Amino acid sequence: MATVEEPRTFIRPDGKEKVTGTGRYTADLVLAGELVAKFRYADHTHARITRIDVTKARALPGVLAVVTHEDVPDVLYGGMVKDRRLFARDTVRFEGDVVAAVAATTAAIAEQAVALIEVDYEPLPVVTDFEAALADDSTLVHPAWEEYEGNESLGRHHNTVGYTAIVKGDADAALASADVVVRGRYVTDPVQGVPIEPRAVIAQWQGDKVTVWTSTQVPYAARGGVAHVLQIPESHVRIIVPLLGGGFGAKCDFHFEGHVAALARAARRPVKLVFSRREEFFAVGHRREGMVIEFESGARSDGTLLARKARLVLDKGAYCGEGGFFSEMAAMHALGPYELENVNIQSSLVYSNNQPSSSIRAPTAPQVCWALEQHMDELAAALGMDPIDLRRKTLIETGSVTATGQVLEQIAMKETLEKAVELIGYGQELPEDEAIGVAVGWWPCFAANSGAYVKLNPDGTGTIITGAQENGTGSVMAMPTYVAAELGMQPEDFSMLYQDTDAAPYDMGSCGSQTTFNSGRAVIAAAVDLRDQLLDAAAEQLEASRDDLELVSGSILVKGSPDKSVTIAELAGEGTFHGKGAGEVPFAPEALAEGCVGQSGLESFHAPQLIAHAVRVRVDRDTGVVRVLQVAAAHDCGVILNRMGADGQVYGGVVMGIGQALSERTQLDAEGRHLNAHLTDYKLVTASDAPQIDIAWIETDTLNAGPKGSKGVGEPPCVPTAGAVANAIARVLGARVHQLPMTPERVWKAGQ
Amino acid sequence: MKVAATLSVNGFAYPVELDPGTNLLAAVRDVIGLTGSKEGCDDSECGACMMLLDGQPVNACSYLALQAEGSEITTVEGLADGDTLAPLQVAFLELGGVQCGFCTPGMLVSATALLADNPSPTEDDVRIGLSGNLCRCTGYDGIVKAVLSVAGSS
Numbered sequence: 071m072a073t074v075e076e077p078r079t080f081i082r083p084d085g086k087e088k089v090t091g092t093g094r095y096t097a098d099l100v101l102a103g104e105l106v107a108k109f110r111y112a113d114h115t116h117a118r119i120t121r122i123d124v125t126k127a128r129a130l131p132g133v134l135a136v137v138t139h140e141d142v143p144d145v146l147y148g149g150m151v152k153d154r155r156l157f158a159r160d161t162v163r164f165e166g167d168v169v170a171a172v173a174a175t176t177a178a179i180a181e182q183a184v185a186l187i188e189v190d191y192e193p194l195p196v197v198t199d200f201e202a203a204l205a206d207d208s209t210l211v212h213p214a215w216e217e218y219e220g221n222e223s224l225g226r227h228h229n230t231v232g233y234t235a236i237v238k239g240d241a242d243a244a245l246a247s248a249d250v251v252v253r254g255r256y257v258t259d260p261v262q263g264v265p266i267e268p269r270a271v272i273a274q275w276q277g278d279k280v281t282v283w284t285s286t287q288v289p290y291a292a293r294g295g296v297a298h299v300l301q302i303p304e305s306h307v308r309i310i311v312p313l314l315g316g317g318f319g320a321k322c323d324f325h326f327e328g329h330v331a332a333l334a335r336a337a338r339r340p341v342k343l344v345f346s347r348r349e350e351f352f353a354v355g356h357r358r359e360g361m362v363i364e365f366e367s368g369a370r371s372d373g374t375l376l377a378r379k380a381r382l383v384l385d386k387g388a389y390c391g392e393g394g395f396f397s398e399m400a401a402m403h404a405l406g407p408y409e410l411e412n413v414n415i416q417s418s419l420v421y422s423n424n425q426p427s428s429s430i431r432a433p434t435a436p437q438v439c440w441a442l443e444q445h446m447d448e449l450a451a452a453l454g455m456d457p458i459d460l461r462r463k464t465l466i467e468t469g470s471v472t473a474t475g476q477v478l479e480q481i482a483m484k485e486t487l488e489k490a491v492e493l494i495g496y497g498q499e500l501p502e503d504e505a506i507g508v509a510v511g512w513w514p515c516f517a518a519n520s521g522a523y524v525k526l527n528p529d530g531t532g533t534i535i536t537g538a539q540e541n542g543t544g545s546v547m548a549m550p551t552y553v554a555a556e557l558g559m560q561p562e563d564f565s566m567l568y569q570d571t572d573a574a575p576y577d578m579g580s581c582g583s584q585t586t587f588n589s590g591r592a593v594i595a596a597a598v599d600l601r602d603q604l605l606d607a608a609a610e611q612l613e614a615s616r617d618d619l620e621l622v623s624g625s626i627l628v629k630g631s632p633d634k635s636v637t638i639a640e641l642a643g644e645g646t647f648h649g650k651g652a653g654e655v656p657f658a659p660e661a662l663a664e665g666c667v668g669q670s671g672l673e674s675f676h677a678p679q680l681i682a683h684a685v686r687v688r689v690d691r692d693t694g695v696v697r698v699l700q701v702a703a704a705h706d707c708g709v710i711l712n713r714m715g716a717d718g719q720v721y722g723g724v725v726m727g728i729g730q731a732l733s734e735r736t737q738l739d740a741e742g743r744h745l746n747a748h749l750t751d752y753k754l755v756t757a758s759d760a761p762q763i764d765i766a767w768i769e770t771d772t773l774n775a776g777p778k779g780s781k782g783v784g785e786p787p788c789v790p791t792a793g794a795v796a797n798a799i800a801r802v803l804g805a806r807v808h809q810l811p812m813t814p815e816r817v818w819k820a821g822q
Numbered sequence: 823m824k825v826a827a828t829l830s831v832n833g834f835a836y837p838v839e840l841d842p843g844t845n846l847l848a849a850v851r852d853v854i855g856l857t858g859s860k861e862g863c864d865d866s867e868c869g870a871c872m873m874l875l876d877g878q879p880v881n882a883c884s885y886l887a888l889q890a891e892g893s894e895i896t897t898v899e900g901l902a903d904g905d906t907l908a909p910l911q912v913a914f915l916e917l918g919g920v921q922c923g924f925c926t927p928g929m930l931v932s933a934t935a936l937l938a939d940n941p942s943p944t945e946d947d948v949r950i951g952l953s954g955n956l957c958r959c960t961g962y963d964g965i966v967k968a969v970l971s972v973a974g975s976s
């Protein structure tokens with residue numbers, strides 16, 4: 071175990087095109103004859119559709135297609151529950167439901183046509199209070215929920231789309247025997263991913279096949295989705311992802327590719343959709359969900375943690391999408407990285423008529439961690455203990471058994487805490503309007519199938535073909551390093567082809583911080599395959615035994631006979647070499663998880679990443695304005711391959727976490743409509759708000775980690791940031807803010 | 823009714839015909855065909871569309887294209903000297919100022935204007951000077967370091 075001191079620099083191969091403006095993002099592409107797509111969205115957030123009439127829109131000159139549910143197969147889709155139609159048929163369930171789509175020669179004509187579509191509705195009661203939606207007599211968002219095809223593990227019931235309970239020991243009895251018991255209720259507002267690139271999709275049909283250029287993080291899910299909703303073979307759909315202008319989870323899941331493909335088919339022309347910033351806020355089925363979180367914990371007076379109870383309610387919004395596992399993920403974060411003998415966690419994911427929630431960078435974790443870490447500080451205060459000492463006593467360590475029965479192999483949780491505390495200068499004398507807060511968290515790796523090819527070019531360079539997607543994180547940039555190491559070449563010798571579903575094998579995409587973890591494994595396997603082929607060819611040519619050969623600096627040498635060698639370029643010029651590989655998917659660690667229900671595979675945390683953040687804030691008591699002055703982030707994310715890339719994830723993730731802590735929130739009206747779907751009132755952190763961030767990597771040798779000891783790095787920085795800020799604010803105020811974000815108004819009120 | 827005009831972008835004069843309401847970003851991207859400048863919001867909120875007009879930074883999404891006639895317009899495509907990257911472009915790459923790259927064109931343009939205006943800025947000057955450009959990826963750290971490194975070396 072070592073803390074990384076020496077940065078290993080790695081320049082992005084896609085860097086030059088990005089700094090010169092020559093790189094092409096989806097909205098930059100132009101196809102001959104392309105039309106502009108516009109959507110007609112729902113006029114109500116919950117209503118029955120009684121009539122759709124597109125006659126006038128179709129008659130408008132310049133309109134080449136108007137598409138509704140009648141023009142596509144009548145199928146339901148959705149990642150974990152099939153509960154949604156491409157175009158609303160009988161019911162609209164949130165503001166962003168698409169009722170019809172238009173393709174026209176100009177944007178102005180398309181907009182005019184959209185306005186000419188006549189839709190009649192019978193309004194239905196709107197379910198915006200997702201906690202109340204749990205009640206058995208609540209209006210059902212999906213009256214036909216029982217007929218839906220859905221993942222069996224979800225425990226669906228009425229408006230509840232996912233339910234998880236984690237029970238161990240007897241929490242009630244343990245609480246009754248505790249010296250100190252604390253309780254807290256915390257509420258979080260919905261938050262958005264806000265990639266700076268609004269999404270764009272272009273579809274073009276050639277014969278029976280459609281090519282879709284799209285700003286997606288998950289090209290293979292997009293391919294499957296288009297094939298499903300149009301009921302065509304997957305092999306007839308090709309997804310290409312040009313440069314992707316950020317995702318943060320918001321561009322996960324299949325969605326608008328289907329609408330645009332349907333429009334292009336109807337119009338017999340290429341069709342392009344580019345979202346406005348407003349649409350990027352309200353229409354996408356991906357935001358961080360609002361939550362209600364209640365905790366009750368008990369401890370002995372020496373700080374021994376005896377029990378924790380939690381009740382979590384998560385707002386799923388109108389549709390499930392891929393996010394059905396959120397009740398379990400949230401429940402795991404309610405356990406947090408603590409040793410617990412007695413636990414009772416109940417977590418419900420609930421339909422409402424709000425915008426659908428789904429993966430946004432570390433889904434569910436920042437909210438639950440924010441609440442739990444405040445709760446732990448409250449427990450420390452009730453015990454009269456320093457909050458760091460309480461964590462020292464209660465955090466998991468190597469060999470700990472989690473509440474779900476997972477035995478933790480090599481981890482560095484406590485080491486990250488110590489490092490963060492040291493970096494921030496915990497305990498230092500501070501002005502009375504400043505304080506330091508600390509929070510810890512964890513996050514799993516996601517093992518999944520992946521595949522890759524590596525081929526050699528006649529000039530001795532190589533091309534890596536992978537299904538992995540790049541959303542700007544630099545994760546695919548690691549691939550040339552892995553391949554070069556296997557082949558005795560330089561990373562610069564390799565180019566990448568990684569954004570075309572027709573070219574590369576399946577990959578789950580740029581989500582779950584798993585690109586290095588899974589695609590890295592596949593790429594190494596492909597490189598090893600290629601290496602074998604090269605060694606065979608060289609052995610023949612050099613008349614040497616394979617075992618005597620080594621690959622060094624682009625050549626294959628016979629050990630001990632420096633004059634007997636052949637360059638990889640020479641071999642590549644003469645033969646055809648291409649390796650392929652997938653690697654073996656590592657098994658998730660076992661969890662006993664007795665007493666648990668609603669398991670969707672997260673009851674053990676595979677190769678967990680452990681995180682401790684310490685922040686110093688200044689609070690203006692008169693205005694409630696909080697400024698984060700300094701952040702120390704210590705992470706156990708396994709072995710770090712590319713220091714600049716990994717640091718970049720922490721800088722970006724921490725700053726995103728500060729936004730979520732202090733200013734970012736979607737405000738909804740009484741019917742679940744966005745009130746601030748633009749960047750003036752939805753405030754991101756700017757360069758002038760961003761603090762100094764110090765980073766420490768504690769490199770551990772994690773069992774079941776990804777290639778070369780790697781784990782994920784993209785999502786963890788978001789996990790404990792808001793919690794650390796909250797604990798710092800509470801130290802200044804002597805009072806807690808129970809709502810997220812902790813806006814000036816809320817902070818001011820708490821301080822009164 | 824379209825209006826004929828000539829826009830001068832990165833040293834080239836482009837004869838164009840534009841609806842009077844066309845904004846500068848749309849004119850440069852869709853009519854002239856230089857797509858390096860990005861649209862992130864269309865409302866002066868994100869800075870992705872930043873261009874220089876006679877050296878002054880403007881949000882091109884909120885500026886009428888016809889008003890730019892007679893001015894020298896500079897976009898991200900005009901920052902490098904042929905194949906040689908400008909020091910800021912190199913520094914952005916070397917110091918982690920680029921991830922997804924969508925904010926990068928606007929960020930580079932703003933940073934160019936900032937350094938022209940104030941060749942030796944403090945860190946605070948840089949942070950305030952770039953606060954009209956949103957980046958969701960980098961946390962601004964690499965960007966600020968890049969601008970300061972170029973300022974220090976010039």
Ligand code: FES
Pocket residue numbers: 860861862863864865866867868869870871872881882883884
């Ligand atoms: S596109 Fe002009 S400021 Fe955002």
Ligand code: FES
Pocket residue numbers: 266315316542919920921922923924925926956957958959960
């Ligand atoms: S690099 Fe992605 S928004 Fe700045």
